[in-house]
Amino acid sequence: MTTFQQLESQEVVLRPMRDEQSDYERMGRWLSDERVLAFYGGRDHRMDAAGARKKYRPRTTGEESVNPCIIERFGEAVGYLQYYRVEDFAEYGLDDVDVDTWGVDLFVGEPRLWSTGLGSSALRLIVEHLFEECDAERIVIDPHVDNRRAIRAYEKCGFEKVKVLKDHEQHDGQWRDAWLMELRR
């Protein structure tokens, strides 16, 4: 379960997602928006509030070891970020299992706010937390190769492309390649 009350910068606040209907509702709203699904999850994985509760409740209650967070800006919830210790190194084509490695996934759920710096601000907060408080040695992130906005946002935070992961994820019924990007402490 997420260990901080909240992380904040001038631009954004990152807080744990709560086991509350309001958080499941906003996730359901974002994850039924085709514009978001086109880049996160796929349009064939549309989710309403009940679906979001089913999927994310094991995370908000700590049953699953994925830490779910909500990104806020001026008190408004605007997106989602999750982080987790990587257990399956093969999934990322990594074999140096002695390197303490964490993964991050995120989206800004309000398309009107894309490319306004929120995603990279939220990512910077969790990067700092993982390196400073969790002794992470490496953080990985895996955008689709054609998600140029995401790749640019992650490069702004210092992530570097390592290799293409072929057929990494099924998305809208198709296997898609992704960049393995990493940031070392």
Ligand SMILES: CC(C)(COP(=O)(O)OP(=O)(O)OC[C@H]1O[C@@H](n2cnc3c(N)ncnc32)[C@H](O)[C@@H]1OP(=O)(O)O)[C@@H](O)C(=O)NCCC(=O)NCCS
């Ligand atoms: C990916 C995402 C989290 C990034 O957050 P964000 O707040 O939009 O990102 P930022 O504004 O911090 O950075 C985006 C950068 O990409 C640039 N950009 C936008 N479209 C681009 C494109 N087609 N090609 C190249 N760069 C692009 C922006 O100009 C900006 O760079 P700049 O600050 O140098 O001008 C957000 O866009 C998002 O949620 N997208 C939809 C879901 C998604 O893709 N999730 C990630 C899955 S890996």
